[in-house]
Amino acid sequence: MIVKSKGIVLSYMKYGDTSIIARIFTEESGYGAYIVNSIRSQKSKKSIGYFQPFTILDLVLYVKETRDLQRISEFKSFYPLHHIHQDLVKSSITLFLTEVFSKLLQSEQSPNPELYKFAEESIKQFDLLDKGVSNFHLQFLLKIGPFLGYAIDDIDNLFSSTDKLVPSTENHEIMDALLKESYGYDFKMAREVKGILLDTILEYYQHHAHISKPKSLEVLRSVLH
Template identity: 85%
Template sequence: MIVKSKGIVLSYMKYGDTSIIARIFTEEGGYGSYIVNSIRSQKSKKSIGYFQPFTILDLILYVKETRDLQRVSEFKSHYPLHHIHQDLMKSSITLFLTEVFSKLLQSEQSPNPELYAFAEDSIKIFDQLKDGVSNFHLQFLLKIGPFLGYAIDDIDNVYSSTNRLSPSNENQEIMDMLMKESYGYETKMTREARNDMLDGILEYYQHHAHIAKPKSLEVLRSVLN
């Protein structure tokens, strides 16, 4: 079956001599793994750069329901990204978020158009974002919860299901604002406060979604700090 869909690339791995297996969150099919044939061949007319994290593509997919691994038949850029992959801080945040997002999407192998629209809109905003860049990952993870069925009504919900102590009143107020305000919200916080907030959010998702600790966490922290 041929399926046309937009898709957000999360990661890829080499497959065979010239191909890759890309993990993509698609609007029409949810999260899945797709073979992209001959993209690493010297004769390929398209660059593997199309499969950088958070790239948004227009896809033609060859889908067979009896298979777990599907195939990308054709692809092209849907929305060119100008800053995410060139800026060190943005690229580090992207690497971290695509790892966490992939783990959260393990159960989203059917269409979730509201979640897809949220993710695509967030990526487009992030690419152009000038203020509050260092807070984007916190806002993204706080805002995405309801789309995954993990509603975060207030910050107390984040900490009540973990073994962590609740944050100070000041930090709780900051987290409330990060959750409610649009991307780009600027606020001063210490390195320790930002790390504690992120640890609390990750432990919340580890408790509810049973995800492992992200391997890219320390890289992110070294860049932000």
């Protein structure tokens, strides 16, 4: 079956001599793995740069329900990103978020249009942000919860599920603001506080979604701090 869809690239790995397998969250088919043939060949007319993390593509897919690995027939840029891959802080946050997002999407094999719309709009806003950039990953992970069935609609829910962490009044207020404010919220906080808040969010998802600790976490910490 041929499916036309937008898709958000999360990662890719080399496959064979000239191809790749890309992990992509698509609007029409949900999360999946796709072969892109000959993209690493010297004769390829398309650049592998199309498959950088958080790139938003227009896709033509060959989808067969009995297969775990699908194929991409055609692709082109849907929305050019100008800053995410050039800025060190943004690119580090992107690598971290695409790793966590991939883990959270393991159960999203079927379409989730509302989640897709949220993710695409968030990426577009992130690319354009000029303030509050270092808070984006916290806000994204807080705001995405309801679309995945993990209702972080109240910060008390978040902290009550992580017994080891008892928030101070200040931390509670900061987290509540991060959840409710728009991207770009430029609240200055100490490095230790930001670390506590991120650990709390990750523990929440480790508890409810059973995800493992992100390998890119330490890289993110070293860049932001």
